[in-house]
Amino acid sequence: MKLELRVLIVEDSEEDAELLIYELKSGDYHPIYERVDTADGFIAALDKQHWDIVIADYSMPCFSAPAALSLLQENKLDIPFIIVSGTIGEEMAVDAMKAGASDYVMKGNLARLIPAVERELREALQRQKRREAEQALREKEERFRSLIENALDIITVVSPDGNVYYISPSVHRVLGYESEELLEKNLFFYIHPEDVTEVIDNLHQALNKPSSTLFTKFRFQHQDGSWRVLEGVCKKIIYSPELASIVVNCRDITERQQAEEICRELEKQKELNESKFNFVSIMSHEFRNPLNIITISAELLENYSDVASKEQKYLYFQRIRAAARNMTQLLDDILTISKAEVGKLEIKPATLDLAKFCLELVEEMQFSNAGNAVNFVFKGGEVDGQQSQESEAGTITNCCSLAYMDEKLLRHIFINLLSNAIKYSPAGGEVLFELSCQNYEAIIQVKDQGIGIPANDQKRLFEVFHRAGNVGKIPGTGLGLSIVKKFVELHGGKIEVSSEVGVGSTFTVKLPLQSQRLTESRHTYSCGAN
Numbered sequence: 001m002k003l004e005l006r007v008l009i010v011e012d013s014e015e016d017a018e019l020l021i022y023e024l025k026s027g028d029y030h031p032i033y034e035r036v037d038t039a040d041g042f043i044a045a046l047d048k049q050h051w052d053i054v055i056a057d058y059s060m061p062c063f064s065a066p067a068a069l070s071l072l073q074e075n076k077l078d079i080p081f082i083i084v085s086g087t088i089g090e091e092m093a094v095d096a097m098k099a100g101a102s103d104y105v106m107k108g109n110l111a112r113l114i115p116a117v118e119r120e121l122r123e124a125l126q127r128q129k130r131r132e133a134e135q136a137l138r139e140k141e142e143r144f145r146s147l148i149e150n151a152l153d154i155i156t157v158v159s160p161d162g163n164v165y166y167i168s169p170s171v172h173r174v175l176g177y178e179s180e181e182l183l184e185k186n187l188f189f190y191i192h193p194e195d196v197t198e199v200i201d202n203l204h205q206a207l208n209k210p211s212s213t214l215f216t217k218f219r220f221q222h223q224d225g226s227w228r229v230l231e232g233v234c235k236k237i238i239y240s241p242e243l244a245s246i247v248v249n250c251r252d253i254t255e256r257q258q259a260e261e262i263c264r265e266l267e268k269q270k271e272l273n274e275s276k277f278n279f280v281s282i283m284s285h286e287f288r289n290p291l292n293i294i295t296i297s298a299e300l301l302e303n304y305s306d307v308a309s310k311e312q313k314y315l316y317f318q319r320i321r322a323a324a325r326n327m328t329q330l331l332d333d334i335l336t337i338s339k340a341e342v343g344k345l346e347i348k349p350a351t352l353d354l355a356k357f358c359l360e361l362v363e364e365m366q367f368s369n370a371g372n373a374v375n376f377v378f379k380g381g382e383v384d385g386q387q388s389q390e391s392e393a394g395t396i397t398n399c400c401s402l403a404y405m406d407e408k409l410l411r412h413i414f415i416n417l418l419s420n421a422i423k424y425s426p427a428g429g430e431v432l433f434e435l436s437c438q439n440y441e442a443i444i445q446v447k448d449q450g451i452g453i454p455a456n457d458q459k460r461l462f463e464v465f466h467r468a469g470n471v472g473k474i475p476g477t478g479l480g481l482s483i484v485k486k487f488v489e490l491h492g493g494k495i496e497v498s499s500e501v502g503v504g505s506t507f508t509v510k511l512p513l514q515s516q517r518l519t520e521s522r523h524t525y526s527c528g529a530n
C-alpha cells in the first residue's frame, strides 16, 4: 500500500506540477496535492489543511520559492521545503538552503526527488518528536514549579555548607522573608546555634547516603526575630552530580509542638492527680489496719477490764502501742518521701570509717534478730587495724575509712535492705552483707536466699507503695525501698537489684566515697584512683 502524502506544490506550470506528481507516484507515495502560484493562494492552502511537504519552483511570474519559504517561517510552520528548479545556480541554491530550505532538486534530475522527500519526511518526523518531548518536559517542569511555588512547605536547595541555591516563595508566608532575600545566603546563619551542628550532620549524612531520606528538626529565626520550629526531610539531589546539593523540605511545626507540649503537660497533670489519689487511698488503707487494732483493743479493755486477766490486758496495751508505732513509722516515711519529692531532704555528711560502721550495724542487727544469720564480709581495706583477707592489692584500697557520708541516712539504707533480706527469707536463711571500696566508690551488696522478686515487679520495686506479687502475708507498706533510693541518690549513688524467684535477691548500692566533697576538691583526695 502506498503512503498518503499531502503535497503543496508552488508552481506556475501545470505540466511541471504533473511531472512532479508522476515522479512521486513512481515512488511509494500516493500524493494528495494542490498547486498554487501566488502568495495568497499559498496562504489559503496553508490555512486549509496540514501539508506533509512543500515543493516549490524557484521562480514564477508572481511568486517565488524564497517568498513562499519566508511565508512558511512567518507562520512558524515546520514543513519540509524542497526547491525544484530548472535554472537555479549553485549560489542561489546555497542561499536558499541558508534561508531554511530543506533541499533543492534540478528539474532535469527529478530522480533525486524521492530520496530527498524521504529524507526530509524522516527528519521532519524526528523534529516533531523532539518538539513533543520538549513540550512534555516543559509542561512537567511547569507542573513541578507550580507545585513547589504554591506548596505550603518550604522547599530549599542548599550546598552542604548551607549556601542557599533555591528557596520556595512559601518562605514568605512561613518565615516572613522574601525568597530572593535568602538566595546565596547561608542557611546556618538563621538556624538556632544549638541546632546548627545537628543540621550540618544531617546534610552530610544525606550527601553520603543519596538513597536515604533524612529527617531533621531545628529552630529557625523568623523575620520578626521569634524562633519557629521546622521539621523536614533532607535528600541529596542526584541529577546534578557536578554540584553537591541537598533539597530540604520543611514545614513549621511550632504550633503543633506547643499543642503537643500542652497535651503532655495535661497528661502529666492527670497522672499526678491519679497518683495523688492512689497515694491517699493506699494511705488510708494502711492507716485503717493499725487504727482498727487500736479501736478493737481499746473496746475490749473498756468492756472487759473487770473480767480480763492482767496478761490479757498487757497484750491489748502491747497491741495498741505496736499499732501506734506502725502509724508513726508510716507517717515518718510519708513525710520523708514528701520532703524528697520537693527537694527538702537534706544530707549532712561527715567523715566516717565505713567498714567499722557497717560491722557495728551488723552486730547490732544480729543481736536483735536471732532467727537469721547476718554475715558481714569486708572485701577491701582494713577494719579496726585488721587487714581484710579478700583485699586485692592495687585494685581495692582501704578508702572505706575515709568515707564522707550521712551516717543517719546510711543507717536507714542498710537497716532497710537487711530487714527486707531477713523478712523475705525463710527463718534460718543466711543474709550476706558485703562491702568493698574502690575507684572513689563504696559498693555494698545485701544478698539473701529468700523468696526472690518476680521479673515484672523488679522494674517497679522503687516506686512508692509497690509490693511484689509474691509477698503473700509478709507484712509491709512498700515505702521502704523508695526511701532507700532517695537516700542513695542524695549521696549521688545508685541502687540496683538482681533477683530470681525462689533463689534469692541481691541489692547493690554504689555510693561515691566523698559524695559532696569530691567535686569540690578532687585534687586533695587521691584515695582509690587507679
Ligand code: ADP
Residues within 6 Å of the ligand: 416, 420, 421, 422, 424, 448, 450, 451, 452, 453, 461, 466, 467, 468, 469, 471, 475, 476, 477, 478, 479, 480, 481, 482, 505
Ligand atoms: P515493704 O514494706 O513491702 O517491704 P519495701 O519498699 O521495702 O516495702 O519493698 C518493696 C517490695 O520489694 C516488697 O514489698 C517486696 O515485694 C520486695 N522486696 C524488697 N526486698 C526484698 C527481698 N530481699 N526479697 C524479696 N522481695 C523483696
